[in-house]
Amino acid sequence: MVSLLIATRNAHKVGEIRAILGEGVRCLTLDDFPGAPEVVEDAETFAGNAARKAEALARWLAERPNVKPGTETGEWYVLADDSGLEVDALQGAPGVHSARFAALDTGHPGNSSAADNNAKLLRLLAEVPPVERTARFRCVLALTPVPRFPAGTAAAPGRAGEMVLRTELFEGVCEGRIGLAPRGQGGFGYDPLFIPAGQEATFAELGEAIKNRMSHRSRALALLGAKLRD
Numbered sequence: 217m218v219s220l221l222i223a224t225r226n227a228h229k230v231g232e233i234r235a236i237l238g239e240g241v242r243c244l245t246l247d248d249f250p251g252a253p254e255v256v257e258d259a260e261t262f263a264g265n266a267a268r269k270a271e272a273l274a275r276w277l278a279e280r281p282n283v284k285p286g287t288e289t290g291e292w293y294v295l296a297d298d299s300g301l302e303v304d305a306l307q308g309a310p311g312v313h314s315a316r317f318a319a320l321d322t323g324h325p326g327n328s329s330a331a332d333n334n335a336k337l338l339r340l341l342a343e344v345p346p347v348e349r350t351a352r353f354r355c356v357l358a359l360t361p362v363p364r365f366p367a368g369t370a371a372a373p374g375r376a377g378e379m380v381l382r383t384e385l386f387e388g389v390c391e392g393r394i395g396l397a398p399r400g401q402g403g404f405g406y407d408p409l410f411i412p413a414g415q416e417a418t419f420a421e422l423g424e425a426i427k428n429r430m431s432h433r434s435r436a437l438a439l440l441g442a443k444l445r446d
């Protein structure tokens with residue numbers, strides 16, 4: 217059986233990934249690997265951040281065969297994601313800075329609250345008419361097979377640094393536009409402001425089931441699921 221370390225502690229994301237991948241893939245998360253390193257997400261693209269995370273964890277796992285339960289029984293992969301909102305009138309911002317968009321102005325460390333991020337977005341778009349408020353959510357998933365050391369070579373910390381990794385990327389996009397005011401109670405982040413193409417309601421009003429049918433994350437996951445079921 218294929219085993220997947222999902223590089224997140226976000227239970228919502230893990231549930232979504234498990235539901236799409238089904239029974240054939242054993243899913244573990246960072247909660248199952250308390251010693252796993254924190255990876256800084258400071259790349260300039262979603263793909264760069266996702267690959268950086270997946271590859272750092274794949275090398276870490278390769279060097280520690282004993283921390284992988286059932287390691288003899290099949291392929292191991294690391295799955296990492298990065299996602300965010302791109303607003304055309306803001307030249308693609310907040311982009312990779314989506315989680316800490318408001319904090320960019322204050323220098324405050326860590327992520328900003330969704331309320332602060334949404335307030336900043338509305339402020340920057342105050343003069344922008346509805347037809348020019350086009351935007352999209354983008355999600356990139358990086359899947360990295362955990363490399364194996366050649367027979368007779370001992371795995372040890374620091375030894376996987378030079379190993380060549382075969383990372384694959386899967387991208388999902390959901391087009392839409394930014395509303396004039398927050399609406400709805402569901403979802404998280406920018407959901408109360410994001411109206412997907414073909415709808416009049418925001419993601420936060422549409423609710424999880426409908427959002428999951430069209431979201432950037434579910435589209436990227438569908439591509440990944442097809443690959444893992446091959």
Ligand code: IMP
Pocket residue numbers: 297298299300301314315316333353403404405406407431
């Ligand atoms: P990450 O991929 O968890 O790092 O997400 C980065 C940020 O993008 C989140 O903190 C949210 O602000 C935003 N974001 C990503 N996906 C969504 C979504 O589905 N709805 C609303 N906001 C999102």
